[in-house]
Amino acid sequence: xxxxxxxxxxLTIALLATKxxxxxxxxxxxxxxxxxSAEAKERMFERDKDDLRKLGIQxxxxxxxxxxxxxxxxxxxxxxxxxxxxxxxxxQVTLLSLAAQAWQDAAFTDLSQQALRKLTSxxxxxxxxxxxxxxxxxxxxxxxxxxxLDALTSLTTIEFDYLNIQGVAxxxxxxxxxxxxxxxxxxxxxxxxxxxxxxxFRVDRIxxxxxxxxxSQSYLIPxxxxxxxxxxxxxxxxxxxxxxxxxxxxxxxxxxxxxxADDWDLLEMPIFDLDFITSLVLWHGEDVIVSSPPQLRGxxxxxxxxxxxxxx
Amino acid sequence: xxxxxxxxxRTARLLDLVPYLTTHQGIAIADLxxxxxxxxxxxxxxxxxxxxxxxxxxxxLELIDLEFESGFVSIxxxxxxxxxxxxxxxxxxxxxxxxxxxxxxxxxxNESLTSEIANLQDQLRTQLISAPxxxxxxxxxxxxxxxxxxxxxRRGWLEITYxxxxxxxxxxxxxxxxELSQSxxxxxLQGYCSSAKSIRNFRADRIVDVIEIxxxxxxxxxxxxNEDAIRYEVKVHAASRQVLEVLPQVAxxxxxxxxxxxxxPWISRAILSLAGQVEALTPKELRAAIxxxxxxxxxxxH
Numbered sequence: 001x002x003x004x005x006x007x008x009x010x011l012t013i014a015l016l017a018t019k020x021x022x023x024x025x026x027x028x029x030x031x032x033x034x035x036x037s038a039e040a041k042e043r044m045f046e047r048d049k050d051d052l053r054k055l056g057i058q059x060x061x062x063x064x065x066x067x068x069x070x071x072x073x074x075x076x077x078x079x080x081x082x083x084x085x086x087x088x089x090x091x092q093v094t095l096l097s098l099a100a101q102a103w104q105d106a107a108f109t110d111l112s113q114q115a116l117r118k119l120t121s122x123x124x125x126x127x128x129x130x131x132x133x134x135x136x137x138x139x140x141x142x143x144x145x146x147x148x149l150d151a152l153t154s155l156t157t158i159e160f161d162y163l164n165i166q167g168v169a170x171x172x173x174x175x176x177x178x179x180x181x182x183x184x185x186x187x188x189x190x191x192x193x194x195x196x197x198x199x200x201f202r203v204d205r206i207x208x209x210x211x212x213x214x215x216s217q218s219y220l221i222p223x224x225x226x227x228x229x230x231x232x233x234x235x236x237x238x239x240x241x242x243x244x245x246x247x248x249x250x251x252x253x254x255x256x257x258x259x260x261a262d263d264w265d266l267l268e269m270p271i272f273d274l275d276f277i278t279s280l281v282l283w284h285g286e287d288v289i290v291s292s293p294p295q296l297r298g299x300x301x302x303x304x305x306x307x308x309x310x311x312x
Numbered sequence: 313x314x315x316x317x318x319x320x321x322r323t324a325r326l327l328d329l330v331p332y333l334t335t336h337q338g339i340a341i342a343d344l345x346x347x348x349x350x351x352x353x354x355x356x357x358x359x360x361x362x363x364x365x366x367x368x369x370x371x372x373l374e375l376i377d378l379e380f381e382s383g384f385v386s387i388x389x390x391x392x393x394x395x396x397x398x399x400x401x402x403x404x405x406x407x408x409x410x411x412x413x414x415x416x417x418x419x420x421x422n423e424s425l426t427s428e429i430a431n432l433q434d435q436l437r438t439q440l441i442s443a444p445x446x447x448x449x450x451x452x453x454x455x456x457x458x459x460x461x462x463x464x465x466r467r468g469w470l471e472i473t474y475x476x477x478x479x480x481x482x483x484x485x486x487x488x489x490x491e492l493s494q495s496x497x498x499x500x501l502q503g504y505c506s507s508a509k510s511i512r513n514f515r516a517d518r519i520v521d522v523i524e525i526x527x528x529x530x531x532x533x534x535x536x537x538n539e540d541a542i543r544y545e546v547k548v549h550a551a552s553r554q555v556l557e558v559l560p561q562v563a564x565x566x567x568x569x570x571x572x573x574x575x576x577p578w579i580s581r582a583i584l585s586l587a588g589q590v591e592a593l594t595p596k597e598l599r600a601a602i603x604x605x606x607x608x609x610x611x612x613x614h
Contacts, residue, residue, distance in 0.1 A: 184517060
């Protein structure tokens with residue numbers, strides 16, 4: 001194990017230091033650790049290249065001489081190997097460190113620690129004088145969040161059982177395009193490959209484990225894809241609610257307009273989700289009346305009739 | 313993935329040790345092990361391995377020169393590996409998401425910082441081939457968080473404007489905060505509330521305003537958590553996802569459940585919001601309260 005590690009480090013150093021492409025023969029002749037038959041060396045080198053690539057190191061393959069299409073050569077460009085965040089100010093280093101520390105005890109702890117070590121290796125001092133006291137924290141130690149983030153990182157399709165609105169688990173396949181933390185929940189956004197449409201899934205509604213299917217790098221995130229554009233557009237229907245003065249704090253925060261009056265204030269708010277608004281109106285009991293649309297008014301009325309009936 | 317292969321993780325650590333040592337000359341082996349989240353023995357093995365590495369030729373002129381017998385590590389002749397490695401895709405994503413949270417917490421309060429963050433995010437995005445979309449919402453803005461953390465440290469007092477969903481009211485309370493903690497998917501501020509004369513939990517995302525106030529004095533007698541538990545029984549008419557999420561104590565395949573709650577207004581509102589999918593059986597006061605509220609609400613429509 002240690003011999004192999006040594007060889008990989010030596011290979012990295014040699015490929016980084018060279019100004020031109022090194023041929024396999026040069027590599028085998030000069031770099032310590034390549035031993036055995038020609039075939040054995042060949043196999044060793046193939047595995048080593050794979051391993052370095054798995055570590056995110058880009059090995060460039062190129063011809064020795066454009067005039068003679070002979071043996072391929074290899075090198076690692078220092079600019080692709082090294083951290084490219086350059087000319088960082090102490091404030092920026094602090095921001096990056098804070099960002100990496102936000103994952104403490106959450107899904108990405110190990111990765112953000114690695115990132116933090118690389119950032120501190122720059123050797124720049126941090127400067128907190130420009131910053132307010134901050135200790136941002138990303139919450140979410142859920143194994144499935146980690147699984148989904150790994151899939152997003154490696155561009156691997158995932159499969160999971162998802163609790164639908166009726167409370168029944170259904171198998172779904174997803175190419176994750178992005179993540180969102182909203183109202184204290186994590187959401188995955190991506191292409192539902194069976195429905196061939198963009199869908200949003202709440203991570204804590206996944207039953208059991210997230211499983212990778214197929215290979216990594218099996219899809220690309222469309223460059224035109226924007227989470228922000230998934231936000232409901234202006235055509236969202238509006239609800240008109242009558243709300244008792246002093247009541248309905250949450251409804252007022254969501255409202256686009258509030259008209260105050262003596263008995264009832266008049267609120268207008270977008271209906272992003274009919275079920276959600278129905279529940280929210282019911283939560284406020286006799287302090288809220290739905291004026292329109294009829295669909296929402298009907299849903300609330302029939303829910304109230306049912307509540308009265310079963311509790312009578 | 314690379315992280316799951318211990319051999320490769322070791323190679324990564326060997327490569328990352330060089331730039332770290334280059335900027336932290338003279339670091340104690342024990343500290344180095346701590347930074348790299350491993351043991352002194354492992355790190356010593358790493359140093360012994362690195363000591364055998366270098367440029368082809370592998371004479372002392374080409375080998376990495378390490379000194380660590382004293383228990384403190386210094387490195388020389390390692391220029392080729394001296395630059396920190398680029399962040400891999402996963403590391404870049406983790407930092408990117410953390411920056412998104414920072415920016416959300418700062419919201420509009422500090423434009424020069426949020427634009428610095430945007431600039432860093434742009435730099436990271438160019439490194440992410442097929443860049444993922446990230447959107448993080450903060451449960452607490454940085455200004456409130458800073459005030460709360462300072463009060464916890466100084467054992468100071470705050471006036472907190474809080475929205476209670478159960479009572480549908482926004483009230484001001486004097487609170488001596490103990491800690492910010494996570495429970496389930498929410499963040500809570502726990503503290504002694506002088507209005508309630510007991511320890512209370514406040515959901516961070518329902519805190520409307522925070523200001524520092526003068527010391528209110530701590531209570532003389534022992535503080536107890538005195539929220540009275542209410543046991544209630546429900547019948548489940550439809551075990552929908554919403555029911556399972558609002559009342560997690562309900563089992564997916566059972567028709568009744570006995571649940572422990574703490575706030576009568578919260579329980580009746582929660583059952584109202586479930587639109588008849590769940591029926592309150594006992595206590596009868598709860599059942600009557602729900603009936604009365606639903607009836608009063610329905611009368612609004614006549």
